[in-house]
Amino acid sequence: MPGVKIPYFKIAWRNLWRNKRRSVLTIAAVALCSWLLLWMMYFAYGGHDNWLENYVRILTGHVQVHALGFADDMSVMKRIRDPEPVYSVIESARYVRAYSPRIKTYALAAAHGNSAGAFILAFDPARERTVSNMHKSLKEGNYLTPGRDDEVVLAFALAENLGVGIGDEVAIMVQAADGSMGADKYTVVGLCDPGISTMNNTLMMMNLAAAQELLAYGPAVNEIVVMVDDPNHVNRTDSEIERGLDPDEYEVLTWAEAAPELEQLIAWDWASFVLTIMVFGVVAALGVMNTVLMSVFERVREFGILMAMGMRPRQLARLVMLENVMMTLVAIAIGFAIGFVNAWVNSWYGLDLSVFNMGESLADWGMANTVMFAKINLRGFLISFALIFGMSTSAAVYPAWKTARMKPVDALKFR
Amino acid sequence: MRSKWVIASVAFALSAAIGAPAIDVGDNGYEIVKKSQDLVRGETAHMTWKMHILNPDYERTMTMESWSSGLEKSFILVTSPAKEKGNTYLKVGNNIWQYVKKVDEEMKIMPTMMYQGMLGSEFTYDDMVREDSFADDYAAKVVIEKDNAWVLKLTPNKGTGITYTYLLYKVEKDTYLPIYVKYYDKKGLIRQLDYSDVETMGGREIPTEWAMTNKRKEGRVTTVWVTSAEFDVSLDDAIFTKSNLRRAGR
Numbered sequence: 001m002p003g004v005k006i007p008y009f010k011i012a013w014r015n016l017w018r019n020k021r022r023s024v025l026t027i028a029a030v031a032l033c034s035w036l037l038l039w040m041m042y043f044a045y046g047g048h049d050n051w052l053e054n055y056v057r058i059l060t061g062h063v064q065v066h067a068l069g070f071a072d073d074m075s076v077m078k079r080i081r082d083p084e085p086v087y088s089v090i091e092s093a094r095y096v097r098a099y100s101p102r103i104k105t106y107a108l109a110a111a112h113g114n115s116a117g118a119f120i121l122a123f124d125p126a127r128e129r130t131v132s133n134m135h136k137s138l139k140e141g142n143y144l145t146p147g148r149d150d151e152v153v154l155a156f157a158l159a160e161n162l163g164v165g166i167g168d169e170v171a172i173m174v175q176a177a178d179g180s181m182g183a184d185k186y187t188v189v190g191l192c193d194p195g196i197s198t199m200n201n202t203l204m205m206m207n208l209a210a211a212q213e214l215l216a217y218g219p220a221v222n223e224i225v226v227m228v229d230d231p232n233h234v235n236r237t238d239s240e241i242e243r244g245l246d247p248d249e250y251e252v253l254t255w256a257e258a259a260p261e262l263e264q265l266i267a268w269d270w271a272s273f274v275l276t277i278m279v280f281g282v283v284a285a286l287g288v289m290n291t292v293l294m295s296v297f298e299r300v301r302e303f304g305i306l307m308a309m310g311m312r313p314r315q316l317a318r319l320v321m322l323e324n325v326m327m328t329l330v331a332i333a334i335g336f337a338i339g340f341v342n343a344w345v346n347s348w349y350g351l352d353l354s355v356f357n358m359g360e361s362l363a364d365w366g367m368a369n370t371v372m373f374a375k376i377n378l379r380g381f382l383i384s385f386a387l388i389f390g391m392s393t394s395a396a397v398y399p400a401w402k403t404a405r406m407k408p409v410d411a412l413k414f415r
Numbered sequence: 416m417r418s419k420w421v422i423a424s425v426a427f428a429l430s431a432a433i434g435a436p437a438i439d440v441g442d443n444g445y446e447i448v449k450k451s452q453d454l455v456r457g458e459t460a461h462m463t464w465k466m467h468i469l470n471p472d473y474e475r476t477m478t479m480e481s482w483s484s485g486l487e488k489s490f491i492l493v494t495s496p497a498k499e500k501g502n503t504y505l506k507v508g509n510n511i512w513q514y515v516k517k518v519d520e521e522m523k524i525m526p527t528m529m530y531q532g533m534l535g536s537e538f539t540y541d542d543m544v545r546e547d548s549f550a551d552d553y554a555a556k557v558v559i560e561k562d563n564a565w566v567l568k569l570t571p572n573k574g575t576g577i578t579y580t581y582l583l584y585k586v587e588k589d590t591y592l593p594i595y596v597k598y599y600d601k602k603g604l605i606r607q608l609d610y611s612d613v614e615t616m617g618g619r620e621i622p623t624e625w626a627m628t629n630k631r632k633e634g635r636v637t638t639v640w641v642t643s644a645e646f647d648v649s650l651d652d653a654i655f656t657k658s659n660l661r662r663a664g665r
Contacts, residue, residue, distance in 0.1 A: 110518070110520040113522070115522040171518035175535055183515045185519075
């Protein structure tokens with residue numbers, strides 16, 4: 001109908017409610033998908049944040065500073081000889097919440113003629129509390145007392161391999177930084193469960209000063225671990241610290257560089273999540289397409305009359321598309337409203353996943369905590385919206401195309 | 416027919432380029448290695464040593480005293496510096512035990528530690544263990560014979576677990592004294608042990624300076640000097656026992 005302004009929106013909206021039951025059912029199905037998608041999406045975000053928080057709290061921290069090359073071979077020679085200026089650089093970075101100097105090294109532990117490889121982690125217990133959860137891993141006995149350089153806390157399995165318990169002595173031998181053999185005896189004051197499988201039979205914790213003495217380190221340390229206020233500020237802090245230090249002498253790593261396996265795990269989890277969404281999405285889209293096709297075939301004669309009156313097939317197709325878009329938007333509005341409330345509740349009251357028996361595999365990543373919390377953000381909303389809207393509207397493309405190719409005469413004869 | 420000629424002439428040219436065609440002296444290779452190794456050890460030996468370790472991270476000097484019976488058993492006592500004085504090592508066959516005085520603990524060196532440097536030096540525990548079967552672990556063949564010296568190519572025998580692809584071992588003809596050992600792997604030369612400063616000690620002519628140079632990592636050289644030696648002395652069997660580790664350390 002050239003020259004006539006067609007009130008598409010009005011017509012589409014009315015058409016939608018001509019077959020109430022069908023539209024309501026379709027809207028309900030799409031709304032359910034929207035609800036579940038948004039809810040799952042926010043759980044994925046919350047879960048990954050939880051993984052990261054747990055993981056960085058075990059050992060890696062958000063940012064690590066070492067002498068150049070330390071991350072490659074953990075050589076005792078590669079140390080921060082004078083840590084004070086490095087501390088000032090870290091302190092002046094904007095988002096730094098806490099930092100703790102450490103010494104990490106491999107050693108040989110021996111007791112009663114038994115010997116075993118040990119991973120020494122030395123720190124100031126009061127400082128370390130602000131960056132990691134090492135103090136929470138203590139299961140028996142006492143934690144390290146600041147200033148008591150003769151004390152060690154061992155992982156259960158290491159203590160068992162050496163045949164020692166609380167109160168026993170254990171000898172440690174290392175290659176010291178001056179090339180000599182560093183050796184000393186320590187008293188086991190506590191036993192811990194590090195909760196990360198690679199350290200279960202090697203971890204040995206001691207005071208920073210004790211390790212400095214053992215390794216002939218003087219005031220040196222070989223790692224400074226930094227925590228920032230928000231995971232989003234990791235990269236900014238990393239480059240801020242990097243700028244303040246000589247790149248020929250120091251390396252500054254983010255958690256993702258220090259523990260690439262966690263980043264890979266998160267990426268893999270996203271990939272499997274997206275794959276699941278796609279499968280459900282295609283099934284849902286086929287359902288929507290079926291509905292739209294039915295609504296089109298029901299109205300072939302009607303379309304024929306409209307065309308006889310001068311409406312163009314392309315205008316009809318536009319109408320079909322618009323009906324679908326409206327339906328989808330209504331469905332998304334309803335679904336997301338429920339999803340938001342749902343996710344918001346779950347951001348305060350987590351979901352306990354222990355019923356799914358995932359505890360063991362998550363424990364390898366130091367995630368003893370199986371209660372998951374949702375995290376609401378704009379990105380999750382936009383991605384969910386784009387996915388549902390895209391899937392649902394693309395389902396109307398084929399019926400609309402069919403409509404656009406109708407011939408008025410055939411349409412009128414159709415029964 | 417033609418190709419055979421080509422191969423033969425190429426082979427001839429190659430062997431000429433290397434220096435001389437390989438002379439297969441049969442069991443002779445084994446004899447040379449065996450004799451040259453025995454010379455430096457003797458039936459029994461009691462020696463004192465000075466060791467200097469140089470690498471990019473540190474430089475240090477130590478002194479040691481050693482007792483050995485054949486190639487099978489040896490015992491080492493660290494006599495300086497003060498920090499490590501009294502640490503002892505016992506080798507019997509393929510096993511090495513270590514005693515650390517400061518913590519009063521003795522332990523066996525585990526197979527995984529065999530290729531680590533002993534006392535932070537370029538000499539490994541494996542070097543110490545291998546010396547008693549050196550001549551038996553390799554098939555020796557003279558590859559160069561000139562200037563009053565043999566150069567032998569030592570290829571590891573199967574089942575020895577040796578990680579080198581071959582060794583070049585140079586021996587002086589008159590005296591059977593070793594001049595150098597070059598260690599090769601697939602990528603080429605890894606390390607080289609040079610013997611020098613031949614002096615008379617304990618009634619024998621022996622090289623008194625042994626220098627092990629790391630050819631892969633620059634600036635890593637460990638040199639040991641024999642500071643005194645007695646050969647074929649009578650040694651108590653009790654020296655080569657685990658209980659002596661602690662006793663000798665005091």
